Amino acid sequence: MQPNERSITDNYDRTDLEETILTAYENAGKDPATLTRDDTAALDEFHIQGRDATRALADLVDLQADDRVLDVGSGVGGPARTLAAEFDCDVTGVDLVEEYCRAATMLTERVGLEDRVTFQHGTALDLPFEDETFDVVWLQHVAVNVEDKARLFEELRRVLRPGGRLAIHEICAGAGGSPQFPVPWATDPSISFLVAPDELTRLLSDAGFDERAWTDTTAESLDWFRGQLERAASRPADASPPVGLNLLMGPETPTKMQNVVHNLEEERIEVVQGVLTAPESD
Structure with a gap:
């Protein structure tokens, strides 16, 4: 493993x-043998604005049917399944956490998408794929945990075909000082490597990417998180725990959510959300 990957x-x-x-x-009254993507939506999109953000980014990157997509940091597979089911893409997910890969495969099989979506264990800094393999590389809330972003972006460019697109949805450093912890991506600063948006775009440019679209989604993100907290506060005290991101974030979920707000x-x-393109062949 690379430095910090164990942490x-x-x-x-x-x-x-x-x-x-x-x-x-089962505790929520759902039959695990007949799960649908609607059943899994609150759990499987482990990023700000959930499935809505995935759809918005897919539209921004102009995703096409039969695009071959690599979802780097695929988690438990929600975005990959959304891209396959709603945009007719073939998707490969790769994640550093083996337990996530197993859960992603299990959920994919239960919603009947195993013919379009696969997952494997691996690191974003040394992707287990040949050069120029994918039409689109998908990156949601992954760079937050990567210190060597130059290497990350070079590796993403390597596996993209000439003219391929990088779809990125990331958390960046703001002007208000260091973040409060814990947050969903880190319990403390040791594995949180945020950079400002202009530094992020510089690193992407240095890796050879050309910017095609760039959108600040901070305001929408804040509204979404406030809504999540309001819904959590309105749950009856004796209600069963929700089937949601709490299963991935653990007992500190309320604190992590409040700190993000x-x-x-x-x-x-x-x-931010953005789309960048790899250079065409000479």
Whole structure:
């Protein structure tokens, strides 16, 4: 493993995640054998604005049917399944956390998308794929945990075909100072490597990418997080735990969510979506 990768894995890893997820569905009155993508939506899109953000980014990158997509940092597979089911793409997911890969495969099989979506264990800094393999590389809330972003972006460019597109949805450093911890991507600053948006675009340019679209989604992100907290506060005290991101973030979920709201309100973090293109062949 690269430096910090063990700490990153420890931050996200959940023991017996597959069993935890299936038990949570049973407790919520859902038959785990007949799950749908609507059933999994609150759990499987582990990023700001959930499935809406995935759809917006897919539109921004002009995703086409039969595009071959690599989802780097694919988590438990929600975005990959959305791209396959709604945009008719073939998607490969790769993630540093083996437990996530197993859970992603299990959920994909249960919603019947295993013919379009596969997952494997691997690191974003040394992707297990040949050069120029993919039409689109997909990156949502991954660079936050990568210190060597220059190497990350060089590796993403390597596996993209000439003229291929990089779709990126990332959390950036804001002007308001260091973020409060814990947050969903880190319990402390040791594995949080935020850079300002202009530094992010510089690193992407240095790696050879050309910017095609860039959108600041900070305001929408804050509204979404506030809505999540309001819904959590309105749940009856005796209600069963929800089948949602709490299964991935653990017992500190409320604190992590509240800290993200504070960080957004105090301009300690910003959120961006963008599309960049790899250079065409000479």
